[in-house]
Amino acid sequence: MAGESAHxxxxxxxxxxxxxxxxxxxxxxxxxxxxxxxxxxxxxxxxEPRRYTPQxxxxxxxxxxxxxxxxxxxxxxxxxxxxxxxxxxxxGHDTAGYxxxxxxxxxxxxxxxxxxxxxRFYNQSRALLEDNLRHFHRTQEAITDRSPATARRLLSExxxxxxxxxxxxxxxxxxxxxxxVDAGGRAAQSPRWLESMGCSTPExxxxxxDFAYSSALFRxxxxxxxxxxxxxxxxxxxxxxxxxxxxxxxxxxxVVSLAGRFGDYPPGDEEGFLAFAKALPTPVLYERLKHxxxxxxxxxxxxxxxxxxxxxxxxxFPSGLIVIGDAICSVNPAYGQGMxxxxxxxxxxxxxxxxxxxxxxxxxxxxxxxxxxTAEVIVTPWxxxxxxxLAYPKTVGERPADMAEGARYFGELAALSAxxxxxxxxxxxxxxxxxxxxxxxxxxxxxxVMRRLEAKAxxxxxxxxxxxxxxxx
Numbered sequence: 435m436a437g438e439s440a441h442x443x444x445x446x447x448x449x450x451x452x453x454x455x456x457x458x459x460x461x462x463x464x465x466x467x468x469x470x471x472x473x474x475x476x477x478x479x480x481x482e483p484r485r486y487t488p489q490x491x492x493x494x495x496x497x498x499x500x501x502x503x504x505x506x507x508x509x510x511x512x513x514x515x516x517x518x519x520x521x522x523x524x525x526g527h528d529t530a531g532y533x534x535x536x537x538x539x540x541x542x543x544x545x546x547x548x549x550x551x552x553x554r555f556y557n558q559s560r561a562l563l564e565d566n567l568r569h570f571h572r573t574q575e576a577i578t579d580r581s582p583a584t585a586r587r588l589l590s591e592x593x594x595x596x597x598x599x600x601x602x603x604x605x606x607x608x609x610x611x612x613x614x615v616d617a618g619g620r621a622a623q624s625p626r627w628l629e630s631m632g633c634s635t636p637e638x639x640x641x642x643x644d645f646a647y648s649s650a651l652f653r654x655x656x657x658x659x660x661x662x663x664x665x666x667x668x669x670x671x672x673x674x675x676x677x678x679x680x681x682x683x684x685x686x687x688x689v690v691s692l693a694g695r696f697g698d699y700p701p702g703d704e705e706g707f708l709a710f711a712k713a714l715p716t717p718v719l720y721e722r723l724k725h726x727x728x729x730x731x732x733x734x735x736x737x738x739x740x741x742x743x744x745x746x747x748x749x750x751f752p753s754g755l756i757v758i759g760d761a762i763c764s765v766n767p768a769y770g771q772g773m774x775x776x777x778x779x780x781x782x783x784x785x786x787x788x789x790x791x792x793x794x795x796x797x798x799x800x801x802x803x804x805x806x807x808t809a810e811v812i813v814t815p816w817x818x819x820x821x822x823x824l825a826y827p828k829t830v831g832e833r834p835a836d837m838a839e840g841a842r843y844f845g846e847l848a849a850l851s852a853x854x855x856x857x858x859x860x861x862x863x864x865x866x867x868x869x870x871x872x873x874x875x876x877x878x879x880x881x882x883v884m885r886r887l888e889a890k891a892x893x894x895x896x897x898x899x900x901x902x903x904x905x906x907x
Contacts, residue, residue: 440467441791443612447472447598449585450617453564453773454759456571457780458615460507463576465787470609472600473581477568489767490560491733492649493679493691495523495664498553499867500774503781508570512556515566519684520558523663525862526551530662534669534715549855551862557664557681559689563773588614588627588755595754613797614755620741622761634750636743642830643766643823645737648700648707649691651683651730658722669715671825676700677768678711678719687729690719693768696828702734740765740823742816746805756801758783763812765819774867775815782807814864814871846883846890847874 446466448455451473462469496504496515504511516522523529527550556563571577580602589597589608597610616624625635654660668677675695680688692700692710700710712720742763745751759776786804790796821840823829834840851858857879863869873879 441465442787442797444468445470445611446613446615447609447611448615448617449598449622450619450759450761451475451477451579451581452617452619453567454619454776454780455615455617456567457504457507457777458617458758458783459577460571460574461780461784461787462613462615463574465791466612467576469574469577470611471577471579472583472585472598473579474584475582477579477581489647489735489737490564492560492647492735492767493681493689493770494558494560494563494773495681495770496520496556496558496563497770497774497866498525498555498863500777501555502868503774503777504567506781507784508567511566511570514569515556515558515563518562518566520556520562520566521663521682521684523555523557523681524550525553525555525866526858528661528663530665532665532667532716532718534674549858551859553859553862553866553868555866557683557689559683562684585616585618585623588631590631590752590754593631593752595752612754613800616755616757616761617759619760620764622757624755624757624761625743628752631752633752634748636745636748639742639744640831641740641766641820641823643737643740644696644828644830645766645768645823646694646699647691647735647737647767648702648710648732649689649735650707650728650732651687652690652723652726652728653686654688654722654726658725660722665719667714667716667719671822672827674715675826675828676710676714678714680719680722688726690723695826699736700734702732704728704732707732737767740816740819742812744809746802746809748802748805751801751805753798753801756783756804758808762805762808763816765815766823769815769819769822771815771819771867775812778811778867779808782811810870815867817871818865842887842891843883844874846886847879850883850886 442465444466445468446462448459448462448469448471451471455471455473459469459471501512580600583600583602586599586601588595589599589610595614597608598614600607600609616622628635663682666677666679668674676693676698678690678692680690683689692707694700701707708720708723711723714720745757745762758779760772763775765771765775783804786807824831824833824837825841847861851861860869860873864871864874
């Protein structure tokens with residue numbers, strides 16, 4: 435039973451009580467007698483947005499890769515999520531993409547259903563998703579939540595982290611621990627704390643995406659005849675930097691998120707919101723919103739840079755500490771990968787601890803092994819997001835030398851996926867973070883795509899597999 439096994443020690447402390455922090459606590463409770471979660475927000479008793487989750491009011495989907503991790507950690511999680519109003523979406527069948535006329539605009543009024551990939555994911559508000567997870571989190575008796583509580587510094591002895599100093603209700607307290615996990619998100623303080631301990635800090639790869647959202651909840655008239663449950667509106671880069679997404683969520687509502695880049699940000703007033711929607715490459719969303727009732731305020735959120743901290747390259751990382759989630763890698767939220775990418779890191783931690791517990795190993799050198807596994811997990815969401823963002827000339831970041839060849843390859847792969855159902859499923863699995871990006875560059879698929887490219891434009895250079903490709907610095 436969770437909490438009864440204390441193979442790795444008496445107590446673990448998790449910094450951060452959002453989605454990632456709660457998942458981490460669930461994993462740790464199988465290996466430590468007690469787990470304490472520190473969260474600087476006040477935790478509500480029901481589904482409400484949190485102050486320190488500024489993106490929480492925008493569109494959130496739980497991708498299949500993350501959904502499977504949550505279901506493994508909390509059996510019955512997705513069933514209860516759907517019972518509470520989350521909307522199940524059949525990838526392909528219940529989704530649509532609207533673009534400029536003649537460039538991928540989804541047909542309207544067609545009775546022919548889109549191809550169903552067999553993959554199911556969920557639309558819901560971030561507040562409902564997080565509250566659903568918190569319900570399961572609270573069933574773990576060995577987990578203690580400290581809220582509001584802020585981690586101020588790490589405690590260390592002989593180069594090993596042995597706890598954390600916290601501030602709660604105006605009081606300072608020392609909290610000793612056998613393991614500290616920093617799941618504090620983009621604002622995680624581990625780099626600063628490492629520096630204060632005389633340790634090396636991780637290299638950072640950054641991509642200046644200069645991206646911003648404006649989002650609001652709407653009720654759409656039933657007589658609009660909308661077939662899909664999730665729709666995107668925009669056009670291919672680099673011509674069309676602005677876009678939107680709308681998804682059906684709980685309580686019969688639709689969340690609509692407008693997205694802009696490079697200073698052309700969607701406004702926060704209703705007139706400006708509608709004007710931005712009208713200026714998109716397709717009129718479909720605007721025509722829907724003209725008939726819709728807005729039922730909540732317009733929330734804005736800006737995301738200036740994607741950041742990848744290269745902890746796996748450090749050689750003097752202290753024992754007793756690991757870093758996880760957005761604290762390692764935070765990608766542009768436009769692609770909906772963030773929560774699922776964090777969940778996959780949690781699964782890597784779970785597998786590693788289970789292996790060490792089985793073979794009697796301790797916590798020594800846990801961090802280097804974990805960071806190496808995490809680097810493998812991160813390569814797919816980071817590469818997918820980076821390549822899409824770097825297609826815009828104004829995006830700031832080093833571009834791979836083979837970027838043009840890669841764009842040709844994936845363009846042809848997308849064309850092939852429209853003809854071949856199995857290729858379409860494989861592509862969907864990669865974007866749903868079920869399978870790694872590397873499977874799209876393996877034989878026999880690689881050869882099929884390359885032969886198509888050669889038939890169209892002469893011999894093309896092979897695309898580097900992301901598992902072996904020199905990563906961006």
